[in-house]
Each structure stands twice: as C-alpha cells, then as structure tokens.
Amino acid sequence: MxxxxxxxxxxxxxxxxxxxxxxxxxxxxxxxxxxxxxxxxxxxxxxxxxxxxxxxxxxxxxxxxxxxxxxxxxxxxxxxxxxxxxxMSGTGAAPSGTNLEELAESCRSWLEILADTSDSELPAALKNEIGAQITHLLWLIEHAELFGVARVSRETNQVLGSLTQASTMLTGVDAQAGGRWKRAFLGLVTASVVFTAGATQVQTALEAGTSVVKEITQVVDGVTNSAE
Incomplete structure (x- = not known):
C-alpha cells in the first residue's frame, strides 16, 4: 500500500x-x-x-x-x-484547490532564496531547518495521490510559520534581498490560500498576503530599531 x-x-x-x-x-x-x-x-x-x-x-x-x-x-x-x-471544505483540512504546481514552484524559489542567504543574515541552523521543512513539503506534493492534499496544506502552514519567525531574525539584509523575501513570502501565501480555498480566492489571498508582509516588515523594523 x-x-x-x-x-x-x-x-x-x-x-x-x-x-x-x-x-x-x-x-x-x-x-x-x-x-x-x-x-x-x-x-x-x-x-x-x-x-x-x-x-x-x-x-x-x-x-x-x-x-x-x-x-x-x-x-x-x-x-x-x-x-x-x-x-471543513475550503480549509486546510479539506482544500478546495487542485493545482499544486504553483505551490511547488514557490517552494523551489524559497530553497534558492535560503541558499543565497548568508549565515550572517540568518543563522545556518535555522536555514537548514526551514530548508528541510520545505523539502518535505515538496515531497508531500509529489506524493499527494498517496497521502492526500490535507497533509500538503498542513505542512504549508507550518512552513509559513517558520518563514514568518525567520523574517523577524534577518539582519544586515539589503533592500534588494529584503524585497525578494517579501515577494517570495507573498507568493507562498497566495499559492497556499488559492490551493486551500480555491481559485476564486485569488484577490483575497493577495490582499491577505500583502497585509501579512506589511506586519512582518513592521516587526522586523521594530526589532532592528531596538537593536540599534
């Protein structure tokens, strides 16, 4: 089996x-x-x-x-x-979407971003942990027919949580790299919501993702200012 x-x-x-x-x-x-x-x-x-x-x-x-x-x-x-x-239709327990490729592509982009992020910007242990989570998420996507899409949705939420935490720990990141993180985070949020709630929720996903990115940016700025 x-x-x-x-x-x-x-x-x-x-x-x-x-x-x-x-x-x-x-x-x-x-x-x-x-x-x-x-x-x-x-x-x-x-x-x-x-x-x-x-x-x-x-x-x-x-x-x-x-x-x-x-x-x-x-x-x-x-x-x-x-x-x-x-x-629970339209939630992480019973996703309504069917297209997993966008989510997989977002995961692959994040693996590239983590590889390009130096240890001085984000601790190596944290990068490795998140990288392992994303690799496991990709594995679940590849085996969605065997384990179902609910596991994909649940693991995506955990990855988003880890990335949110990591975003507050970034240090010494220039504007270009910071913008790349924000865009990638928005992309993952959007792909996750579209997959969970269905394609009709694209605009809602974009708005929600933008709001989350703004909140994370404020937290990062607050942490940076406190350190200074």
Missing amino acids: LEAEWGSGEFARRHAEVAALLSETIQQIHALPEAQRTRYSRYFPQWWTAVMQPDLSWSDRGRPASVLVGQETLDHLASAADLLETA
Missing part, C-alpha cells in the same frame, strides 16, 4: 505520514459537534490498530487486507472522512 519495502527508511518515512494523517483525523473529529464526535471516537482504537499493527508481524507478506482491517472499520473511517470534508 505504501509502495516501499518493509524495513527501509522510505517505509518508515511513509508510515510516519500515515500516522500523522490518523492524528490529524482524530484532532478534526474532536472539533465536530458532540453527538458526531462521540459516535466516531469509538473507532479510534480500531483505526490506530490498523495503522500500527501491534498484534501482527510486519514481515509476513502473506497477510490479506481483511486481516489488517475489517470492512466495517474502513466504512466508518470513510464516513468520517466524508463528514469532515463537507464540514
């Missing part, structure tokens, strides 16, 4: 993403009204067992799918997914 050999590093990476999907699903179900939350939470242990397989050997290649998880358990999981998709 994961299209990776059991025991390999790639299997571990992919299985970790499945576990993350389960964690997010449980979290989202807790946001539902009480009656629905109570109904679906009864199946948390079965879903966890299906993902983790604590009672069966992972090395047994002869296990039929019916042994791993029953049809009833799958049906309830699918029902919960349908409900969450309807209730």
Whole structure:
C-alpha cells in the first residue's frame, strides 16, 4: 500500500505520514459537534490498530487486507472522512484547490532564496531547518495521490510559520534581498490560500498576503530599531 519495502527508511518515512494523517483525523473529529464526535471516537482504537499493527508481524507478506482491517472499520473511517470534508471544505483540512504546481514552484524559489542567504543574515541552523521543512513539503506534493492534499496544506502552514519567525531574525539584509523575501513570502501565501480555498480566492489571498508582509516588515523594523 505504501509502495516501499518493509524495513527501509522510505517505509518508515511513509508510515510516519500515515500516522500523522490518523492524528490529524482524530484532532478534526474532536472539533465536530458532540453527538458526531462521540459516535466516531469509538473507532479510534480500531483505526490506530490498523495503522500500527501491534498484534501482527510486519514481515509476513502473506497477510490479506481483511486481516489488517475489517470492512466495517474502513466504512466508518470513510464516513468520517466524508463528514469532515463537507464540514471543513475550503480549509486546510479539506482544500478546495487542485493545482499544486504553483505551490511547488514557490517552494523551489524559497530553497534558492535560503541558499543565497548568508549565515550572517540568518543563522545556518535555522536555514537548514526551514530548508528541510520545505523539502518535505515538496515531497508531500509529489506524493499527494498517496497521502492526500490535507497533509500538503498542513505542512504549508507550518512552513509559513517558520518563514514568518525567520523574517523577524534577518539582519544586515539589503533592500534588494529584503524585497525578494517579501515577494517570495507573498507568493507562498497566495499559492497556499488559492490551493486551500480555491481559485476564486485569488484577490483575497493577495490582499491577505500583502497585509501579512506589511506586519512582518513592521516587526522586523521594530526589532532592528531596538537593536540599534
């Protein structure tokens, strides 16, 4: 199912993403009204067992799918997914957009920007951490058919948060480099909102992104002035 050999590093990476999907699903179900939350939470242990397989050997290649998880358990999981998709449409839990290429291109641009940013402008450890997050986001985009688009949206939000924090730590950046950061941040915000809420939200995304960039710029200026 994961299209990776059991025991390999790639299997571990992919299985970790499945576990993350389960964690997010449980979290989202807790946001539902009480009656629905109570109904679906009864199946948390079965879903966890299906993902983790604590009672069966992972090395047994002869296990039929019916042994791993029953049809009833799958049906309830699918029902919960349908409900969450309807209730949270247009959010990070159920993105409405379909074009991931713009988001991927923005990620590739950010990797170039980070590579061009010197250690004196941004600590190397922070650059490496953000670079790893963006590389992982690109990996999720490439495997969206396997893990779904909700993981892409969630990881994009984390990257945006990391870039926002990093923007407040930039030092000694000239006007050209600072402008490049602002434009790239606006581009990522726009691509993220369009992907999450759909193409009809382009103008809203641009306005929201511009507002965020202005706020970040004010914070950066405030930090710089305080240091001086």
